[in-house]
Amino acid sequence: xxxxxxxxxWLAKPPAYAVAxxxxxxxxxxxxxxxxxxxxxxxxxxxxxxxxLLHQRTLSPDPKLANVQILLPAPAPNDDWPxxxxxxxxxxxxxxxxxxxxEAWSVNAGAGSNGEQRLVSSPVVGxxxxxxxxxxxxxxxxxxxxxxxLWKTNLTPNEEDEGHIPGGIAYDGGRIYVSTGFAQVxxxxxxxxAEIWRQRVSSPxxxxxxxxxxxxxxxxxxxxxFAMNADNGEGLWTHTGISESASLLGGASPAxxxxxxxxxxxxxxxxxxxxxxxxxxWQESLSSIKRTDVVSNLAHIRGRPVIDRGRVIxxxxxGIMGAFDLRNGRRLWQKEIGGSQSPWVAGDYIFVITNxxxxxxxxxxxxxxxxxxxxxxxxxxxxxxxxxxxxxPILVSDRLIAAGSHGKALAISPYTGRILGSVKLPSGISIPxxxxxxxxxxxxxxxxxxxxx
Numbered sequence: 001x002x003x004x005x006x007x008x009x010w011l012a013k014p015p016a017y018a019v020a021x022x023x024x025x026x027x028x029x030x031x032x033x034x035x036x037x038x039x040x041x042x043x044x045x046x047x048x049x050x051x052x053l054l055h056q057r058t059l060s061p062d063p064k065l066a067n068v069q070i071l072l073p074a075p076a077p078n079d080d081w082p083x084x085x086x087x088x089x090x091x092x093x094x095x096x097x098x099x100x101x102x103e104a105w106s107v108n109a110g111a112g113s114n115g116e117q118r119l120v121s122s123p124v125v126g127x128x129x130x131x132x133x134x135x136x137x138x139x140x141x142x143x144x145x146x147x148x149x150l151w152k153t154n155l156t157p158n159e160e161d162e163g164h165i166p167g168g169i170a171y172d173g174g175r176i177y178v179s180t181g182f183a184q185v186x187x188x189x190x191x192x193x194a195e196i197w198r199q200r201v202s203s204p205x206x207x208x209x210x211x212x213x214x215x216x217x218x219x220x221x222x223x224x225x226f227a228m229n230a231d232n233g234e235g236l237w238t239h240t241g242i243s244e245s246a247s248l249l250g251g252a253s254p255a256x257x258x259x260x261x262x263x264x265x266x267x268x269x270x271x272x273x274x275x276x277x278x279x280x281x282w283q284e285s286l287s288s289i290k291r292t293d294v295v296s297n298l299a300h301i302r303g304r305p306v307i308d309r310g311r312v313i314x315x316x317x318x319g320i321m322g323a324f325d326l327r328n329g330r331r332l333w334q335k336e337i338g339g340s341q342s343p344w345v346a347g348d349y350i351f352v353i354t355n356x357x358x359x360x361x362x363x364x365x366x367x368x369x370x371x372x373x374x375x376x377x378x379x380x381x382x383x384x385x386x387x388x389x390x391x392x393p394i395l396v397s398d399r400l401i402a403a404g405s406h407g408k409a410l411a412i413s414p415y416t417g418r419i420l421g422s423v424k425l426p427s428g429i430s431i432p433x434x435x436x437x438x439x440x441x442x443x444x445x446x447x448x449x450x451x452x453x
Contacts, residue, residue, distance in 0.1 A: 110134030121168030168208020282329025
């Protein structure tokens, strides 16, 4: 059943800066914002004004769904978050955390983002520890109870220069699997960080590996998928996608479930392969034919695809979001929604952040939009300066959590899109938060790892 909004006291009441955001939210719910302004006869409200031109490309709720009550599955506890996106299929649904949580501990996890190096990979949690790869390719392990560092391992080869982009990490079976910007895939002992095996691939990897069924799947920047034996790193098979001369920073990990690996390439290709042998099952393109500028010309599927109950949910930066049958690739629905963040599936709904700084609730069955809300787009809305880049969302105990490059996280109602509260973080956030053991973890751009419970 729908939870009452009064329940949401997890994050603090929005501070005064949120007045401008609330104005933007009001505009997003108005079918004709110009007419709405014409009717406004009262004195103007205090606070900054945001031009309606900022939202001239907003999505609109489906009239048939706008008043339909959203029903979500009950929150469920999860002890671990072993891979990028949670599990290998990236379908975490509705996770559990207490109604009221506070900062439990904070620790610096190494080198953060700067002009030459960027954090691009989420932490992972397994067997009572949280693991982080920093922007200098140093992997560290911390105790989840107090954040005490247990070990660290520098994976940078001696012959390599600085200034690379790291890949990512995954936990499985007592091992940490690492894809690196040095065109290497490495397995570490999760207990002490000791190297178990190291294997070269064709080019750097800018996304985390996915591990399932004794196989490690890694995508490289030249759009090749490598399947390796998780025990010894032996190459099993490869698949090559269409090459792409330009792409967004970072990338998406493949999704694996029911013996199928779904590969998101920077070319906009979505390819389904047999996990055991790499045999092609189907492929689709999420590249839009309505590209109008250099940025929108990037078809990159940067958000992780989700395999959920026989369906694949995926979104591209170029402006296509769709649902596909896992068995044969049949396109069940398609919408002109662009985004670089991973969609979040829970029950019969998909929650997604778009390229236009909007968060929307989308029907998993039809692609229709239940609600859409604008998020703050600028740190300085008056002068439209310092664009805010949003990451997420994740769904935790009846709250959608979205974090921004301005160093704040918002709690948003999954039922209405209403902003419920906010919290300030050490610095900007470029990586979605994760949840494990009733704890929400944020990895900030300065590499501060913060635990809330």
